Amino acid sequence: MKPIVHLVDDDESYVRSLARLLEAAGFTTRTYTSAAAFLARPGADGAGCVVTDLQMPDVSGIDLQGRVAASANPLPVLFVTGRGDIPTSVRAMRGGAEDFLTKRAPMEEVLAAVTRALERDAREREQRARQAAVRRRFGVLSQRELDVLGGVVRGMLNKQIAADLGIAERTVKFHRTALTRKLGVSSVAEITLLAREAGLTSVDCAGTEMTRGPAAADSPGLPAE
Amino acid sequence: MTNAGQTQSFAGGTPARGAWAAGLLGAAATLLGRVAGCLRPTSCRASGADRLTADLAGVLEHLPVPLGVTAIGPHQGWMHPDARVLFTNRRFTELFGYDADDIPTVRDWAERAYPDEAYRLEMLNWWDSQLQRLEQTGETASQESRITTRSGTVLDVVITALTLDGRLVVAFRDVSRENQTRMAMQQSERQLQEIIDAAPMPLSYRLSGGTRIRVNAAFTAFCGYSAADVPTIEDWFQRAYPDPEYRRHVLAVWEPLVERARETGGRVAPRLYRVTCKDGAVRDVEISGTLAGDTIIVQLVDLTERIRAEQVVREQREQLAHVQRAALLGELAAALAHELNQPLGAIQRNAEAAGLLLDRSPVDLAALRDIVTDIHRDDLRAGAVLDRIRNLLRRGPLSLEAMPVAALIADVIPLVHPAMATAGVPLVVSQESGLPPILADRVLAQQLLLNLLVNASEAVVLRGTGSVSLLVERAADDAVRISVSDTGGGVPRGMETRILEPFVSTKPDGMGMGLPIVATIVEEHAGSLRIDNEPGRGITMHVTLPAAGAALAVAGAT
Numbered sequence: 208m209k210p211i212v213h214l215v216d217d218d219e220s221y222v223r224s225l226a227r228l229l230e231a232a233g234f235t236t237r238t239y240t241s242a243a244a245f246l247a248r249p250g251a252d253g254a255g256c257v258v259t260d261l262q263m264p265d266v267s268g269i270d271l272q273g274r275v276a277a278s279a280n281p282l283p284v285l286f287v288t289g290r291g292d293i294p295t296s297v298r299a300m301r302g303g304a305e306d307f308l309t310k311r312a313p314m315e316e317v318l319a320a321v322t323r324a325l326e327r328d329a330r331e332r333e334q335r336a337r338q339a340a341v342r343r344r345f346g347v348l349s350q351r352e353l354d355v356l357g358g359v360v361r362g363m364l365n366k367q368i369a370a371d372l373g374i375a376e377r378t379v380k381f382h383r384t385a386l387t388r389k390l391g392v393s394s395v396a397e398i399t400l401l402a403r404e405a406g407l408t409s410v411d412c413a414g415t416e417m418t419r420g421p422a423a424a425d426s427p428g429l430p431a432e
Numbered sequence: 433m434t435n436a437g438q439t440q441s442f443a444g445g446t447p448a449r450g451a452w453a454a455g456l457l458g459a460a461a462t463l464l465g466r467v468a469g470c471l472r473p474t475s476c477r478a479s480g481a482d483r484l485t486a487d488l489a490g491v492l493e494h495l496p497v498p499l500g501v502t503a504i505g506p507h508q509g510w511m512h513p514d515a516r517v518l519f520t521n522r523r524f525t526e527l528f529g530y531d532a533d534d535i536p537t538v539r540d541w542a543e544r545a546y547p548d549e550a551y552r553l554e555m556l557n558w559w560d561s562q563l564q565r566l567e568q569t570g571e572t573a574s575q576e577s578r579i580t581t582r583s584g585t586v587l588d589v590v591i592t593a594l595t596l597d598g599r600l601v602v603a604f605r606d607v608s609r610e611n612q613t614r615m616a617m618q619q620s621e622r623q624l625q626e627i628i629d630a631a632p633m634p635l636s637y638r639l640s641g642g643t644r645i646r647v648n649a650a651f652t653a654f655c656g657y658s659a660a661d662v663p664t665i666e667d668w669f670q671r672a673y674p675d676p677e678y679r680r681h682v683l684a685v686w687e688p689l690v691e692r693a694r695e696t697g698g699r700v701a702p703r704l705y706r707v708t709c710k711d712g713a714v715r716d717v718e719i720s721g722t723l724a725g726d727t728i729i730v731q732l733v734d735l736t737e738r739i740r741a742e743q744v745v746r747e748q749r750e751q752l753a754h755v756q757r758a759a760l761l762g763e764l765a766a767a768l769a770h771e772l773n774q775p776l777g778a779i780q781r782n783a784e785a786a787g788l789l790l791d792r793s794p795v796d797l798a799a800l801r802d803i804v805t806d807i808h809r810d811d812l813r814a815g816a817v818l819d820r821i822r823n824l825l826r827r828g829p830l831s832l833e834a835m836p837v838a839a840l841i842a843d844v845i846p847l848v849h850p851a852m853a854t855a856g857v858p859l860v861v862s863q864e865s866g867l868p869p870i871l872a873d874r875v876l877a878q879q880l881l882l883n884l885l886v887n888a889s890e891a892v893v894l895r896g897t898g899s900v901s902l903l904v905e906r907a908a909d910d911a912v913r914i915s916v917s918d919t920g921g922g923v924p925r926g927m928e929t930r931i932l933e934p935f936v937s938t939k940p941d942g943m944g945m946g947l948p949i950v951a952t953i954v955e956e957h958a959g960s961l962r963i964d965n966e967p968g969r970g971i972t973m974h975v976t977l978p979a980a981g982a983a984l985a986v987a988g989a990t
Contacts, residue, residue: 218774220810224781227803231788262770262854289773290766290854310777314784 210325211255213282214238215245215271217263221310225258225287225317232318234325242266242274252280254332256305256324261288261295269302276303281331283324287317341404347389349425355382359395360402381430488597489519498524498604501596502538517541518599527606529582545579566595576607624724634732637724638665654732655717656710672707686719693723700728704735746829749952754827756945757879760886761824767850771817775810782807820847824882826875830956834869834980835877837904837912843874844881848889852900857889860901867904868979870912872957880953883946884916884973891920891971898970910979911959917972928963950975 212234216222219240226236239245243266245257257275261268272284283305288295296307305327306320348356351372358368358379365383369376392398492499501519515538525531528545535541546552558575565573571594579589588611593602625646628635634651638644643664652658655672662668673679682705693700700721707717715736721728761768782803789796789803820843841861852859870877885900892898898919907913923931930936932951937944950973954961959977 218778220806220813221774221778221781224778224785224803224806224810227785227799228781228788231785264853289770289777310773311780314781314787 208253209235210328211253212236212321212325213245213248213255213257215240215242215257215259215263215268216287217241217260221260228314228317229321234321242268242271245271246274251278254325254328256283256285256321256328258285258287258321261286261290261299269299272299272302272304283327283331285320285324287312337404341401344390344401348386351425352382352386352389355379356386356398356402359383360399375430378430381428382425385425492519492601493521495521496523497521498527498606500524500541500602500604502600502602515539524604527581527587527604528579534582544582546577547580551578562593566593566600571595579604628729634734635729636668636732637729638727651732654709654734655707655715661710671710673705674708678706690721690728693721693728697723699723700730702733704739707732750827750829752945753876753879753949753952754825756883756949757824757875759945760879760882761821761847763886764847764851767854768817768821768847770854771846771850772814775813775817778810779807779814782810817846824875824878828875830873830876832871832873832957835872835874836869837867837914838863840870840872840874840877840881841902841904844878844885847878848882848885852885852889855889855893857892858899859885859889860899862902863904864906867906867912868910868981870957870977871980872977876953876956880950880975881914881916883950884914884975887946888916888918888920888971888973891918893920895919895921907976910981911976912979913974913976915972915974917970919970922965922967922969922971925965925967928965931963932961 212229214222214225214229214236215238216225217240222238222240226238229236237248239248242259242263245259257271259268259271263271266274268286268288272286275282275284284303285306285308286299286304287308287310288299289310299307305324308317308320345353345356351374354372355368358371363371365376365379369379372379387393387398390398390401392401492501499519499521500517503516503518517532517535517538517540520530520532520535530541530544535544542552542556546555555575555577562573562575565571571592574590574592576588576590579587581587587606588608590605590607591602592605593600595601628637628646629648631648632650634648634654636645636647636651639646643666645659645662645665645668647657647659647662657668657671662671669679669683673682685703685705686700689700689703700723702718702720704716704718706714707719708714715734716739718733718735719730720733721730786800786803789799823843824847841863845859845861849859881902885902888900892900898921900916900918903915903917905913905915932947933944934948935944951961954975954977957977959975962974962976964972964974
């Protein structure tokens with residue numbers, strides 16, 4: 208599906224003119240005259256970006272940006288505002304805005320910013336998808352296997368991992384073999400790469416944030432301690 | 433007949449005085465003429481051949497006029513030995529103290545009545561000349577004479593004589609008291625003139641009995657005109673008000689005031705007139721008058737400097753108000769600029785979109801038409817914001833018009849709302865329906881309301897939370913009340929009057945001119961201002977302004 212540029216501004220005339228410009232430049236747009244209207248939109252998980260005014264009654268642009276960032280579909284948010292003062296722009300960028308434009312910015316800047324935002328959205332979507340896949344893969348590991356993985360990712364020797372976890376070295380080796388088999392990798396480098404892709408830190412390995420399926424049990428044949 | 437109330441300042445007897453006595457004598461003569469032939473002479477004080485008949489003597493005795501009869505006829509002068517005094521009546525004796533025995537001859541009379549030789553000669557010469565006239569007309573002219581009585585008193589007397597039966601009947605009229613009164617009046621008039629002449633303020637007055645006027649030295653010093661320059665009132669009006677139309681206006685104001693003063697006996701009320709002085713300079717002069725007898729003493733007070741000073745004050749006030757308006761707009765400028773960026777930004781995007789659409793083929797004319805319509809509308813929007821700003825920055829003297837309050841609110845809210853929205857201050861507006869229009873200067877009324885709203889808004893911002901409300905309602909039949917309330921915490925009890933003082937501000941960078949200007953504008957519109965302060969809660973400013981109808985009625989009555 209084509210990405211949608213969502214335009215949010217309580218000034219009807221401006222939002223209509225901006226939509227016209229973007230449509231004429233080949234983008235697909237939707238317009239909303241309030242943040243609430245935008246947040247309640249159908250198809251809220253589609254690709255795209257948000258262009259919003261800073262100053263709106265009820266929910267402001269900054270609030271909107273915060274909510275979007277925290278949502279399941281964190282689209283990039285650009286601010287377009289009539290206020291061109293520095294404190295405002297600094298505040299907006301600090302808040303995590305993708306970009307900050309004035310309402311009088313030249314057409315080229317606006318189109319370029321929207322293009323960049325859509326590109327970023329595409330990239331991030333892909334990354335999220337990849338991360339989700341990788342996380343699913345790690346879900347088959349048991350907790351002990353994850354613990355060992357954490358040590359491996361940190362570059363620890365088996366002996367060190369064993370000491371850290373309070374288990375025998377050969378148990379560590381056992382878990383290592385099992386996890387490499389489950390993950391379908393052969394080298395530490397690959398393991399580390401995968402882990403990084405999944406966005407896992409050593410904390411994640413110990414944590415409960417992983418989605419673990421029914422196969423997440425220790426492998427059979429665990430040596431006795 | 434003589435007119436006792438006359439205040440003529442002439443010396444010397446007038447024909448009217450003698451005519452009274454002569455008339456009476458004439459009547460007596462007619463009466464006697466009828467009986468003269470029928471009567472015989474009886475005893476009489478006079479001795480000698482000529483004596484009065486008893487009846488004639490009786491009549492003359494009873495006439496209420498001092499009389500003497502002499503033997504002198506028209507042919508004999510006072511030197512004639514026959515110039516004998518034949519008769520004097522009681523009144524004569526009462527008046528002068530002499531009787532016929534004291535003054536047997538005219539010469540004796542003259543010596544006693546006119547002790548001064550030179551004066552005596554003068555009187556007797558006059559007498560002789562009159563005797564000639566007697567011959568022709570039967571009577572003399574009247575002559576005022578100073579006669580010394582037996583007791584030495586000097587009396588002012590008017591003498592008239594006529595012939596009767598070949599003898600001379602001389603009548604006397606005592607005008608001493610009259611003369612004294614007249615002289616006293618002349619004296620007091622002279623004193624008045626001296627006082628007026630010496631007075632240090634410009635005065636002028638009309639001389640009795642005519643249109644001639646006198647001016648004092650201060651008057652001439654002030655406007656350059658001496659009595660020779662403006663001998664009459666007409667001359668004054670001509671020279672002081674050379675423009676005929678203005679002169680007509682001055683007369684139209686002055687004359688009714690004089691009338692009113694005459695009716696009420698009071699002053700001719702002071703009014704301001706533009707007087708052209710002898711050197712051509714035009715000065716603002718307050719002219720009033722005081723009635724004194726039948727003349728008016730007119731006083732001039734030069735108000736040119738005061739008027740000029742008032743003008744300066746007015747201009748400075750106007751400048752200050754303008755500066756404050758500019759400062760106010762400066763405070764609102766950021767928000768107003770934002771207001772402008774909306775329509776201008778939309779115009780820009782529309783134009784850019786149109787540019788891209790024109791590169792396509794076929795060109796989407798319908799879309800372009802929509803774009804043009806939108807551009808038009810946004811241009812008007814931007815223009816309206818600029819118009820409001822420009823109107824508020826207008827300079828000029830007070831120009832009152834009948835203004836609906838709804839229009840005032842519609843002008844002001846768009847100017848202040850953007851800033852209030854940015855600052856997060858809610859504004860609630862409510863107006864009663866059917867309100868009468870107020871009489872106000874459009875720009876100053878906007879400045880007043882703008883200041884109240886900005887002040888209220890800033891108080892809320894300082895406090896951190898709160899809201900502002902604007903309420904407009906009727907206040908009595910002929911006034912409108914505008915109330916601006918805020919929940920900005922108010923000011924400490926007792927500070928209510930202080931916040932109206934200039935340079936007092938609760939804001940760190942405040943100029944402190946907003947509320948003083950509000951007070952000034954309220955005053956200039958004949959309105960009233962009340963402050964309801966609730967420390968800890970907020971302030972309500974109540975401004976009451978007269979409705980246009982009432983205000984015009986008041987103005988018309990003054």
